Amino acid sequence: MPGRSSIMPVISFSAVDSALSSLKTCHVSINTGIEVTTDVALALTEHEGSAEEVSKMEKLMLDYVSMDRELEQFIHVVEDVTNQIKQERPERLPDMKLLVNKKFNEVQNLNKDEDLLKTDIYRHFKSQLNEMKKQVGAGSQNESTSANEIDEDIAVTQSQRNFICPITQRELQCPVKNKVCGHSYEEEAIIKIIQTKHKQKKKARCPVVGCDNGDMNQSDLSTDSTLRRAIESHRRFQTRRLLDTQTVGNEGEYIRST
Ligand SMILES: [Zn+2]
Known part of the structure; x- marks a missing residue:
């Protein structure tokens, strides 16, 4: 089929790329949230704050971990779909937005809350809290x-x-x-x-x-x-x-x- 490539529509992915990289900057905000939450939780543990306050920080940390997971997964799906579309012949191009939504939903449905507890971020957070408890000598005998x-x-x-x-x-x-x-x-x-x-x-x-x-x-x-x-x-x-x-x-x- 001579000349076919010359009539091929040019698809630009630069918009997708720049959207993706701006999405990646969200990571910075999430990381800041994680750092601040860690600091507050450690300070509470240090000063023997109430268990309720510390547990609030733990819940907040799980929220951040969940956001982080969602963001990672979304970026991953967009990258996957982009690669898939790049392989497709132009006349069979799928609707990118629909495809991303569909795949993202599939991934999200597989997420379990308990997996958040097993993430490196959360485990690191918990070990820092435990370490702090030990360091301030505020172990289990705390109340007495x-x-x-x-x-x-x-x-x-x-x-x-x-x-x-x-x-x-x-x-x-x-x-x-x-x-x-x-x-x-x-x-x-x-x-x-x-x-x-x-x-x-x-x-x-x-x-x-x-x-x-x-x-x-x-x-x-x-x-x-x-x-x-x-x-x-x-x-x-x-x-x-x-x-x-x-x-x-x-x-x-x-x-x-x-
Ligand atoms: Zn040693």
Whole structure:
């Protein structure tokens, strides 16, 4: 069929492409929402906010995860349909909008709510919350500690111990976590150890007593932002406590023995 290609209608997909790329910027907004929700949920956990408030944040996170899934799926369907149309002969061109809607509905119908709980985003969110709970020493005994001054003191001592660098024995300023064994240290101190050992062509052993990680590398270290946040919160808590004690002390009614 000579000359056939010259009468072929030219289909431009540039409109679809630019619509798609602007849709992708929605990701940025969703990600911002996810970050803000994480911050608020962590702050609530830090300050032992009510379980109800934390669970509201968890629901909100699931909404974001769901939006993220929907967006991903829509973009995917549009890309699929675009590729399919590009293969079709021009006289058999289907209605793109109808096709996208149909396919998108099919995909959506297969979605299950419980899958949202298994997504990386949600699992990462939950593990950060759990980590925070551990760090502030506000585990399951939470309710009884707030009612009991002595238990509260123990909880503070326990969480304080987590804030001490195993190398410098001082409170952590820039904690980094070793992803291999899970231990955290002061960034400067651990890097010095690794570099010194490596210069001597030796393996650097994790300085935590009893840890069997015998080969540390700088690439195993990453900023322990959860711990950093917990330490900052702990400092604020201590400052508040100190101020409270001083105020009470000045009034001469009660002076702490410690
Ligand atoms: Zn270790």
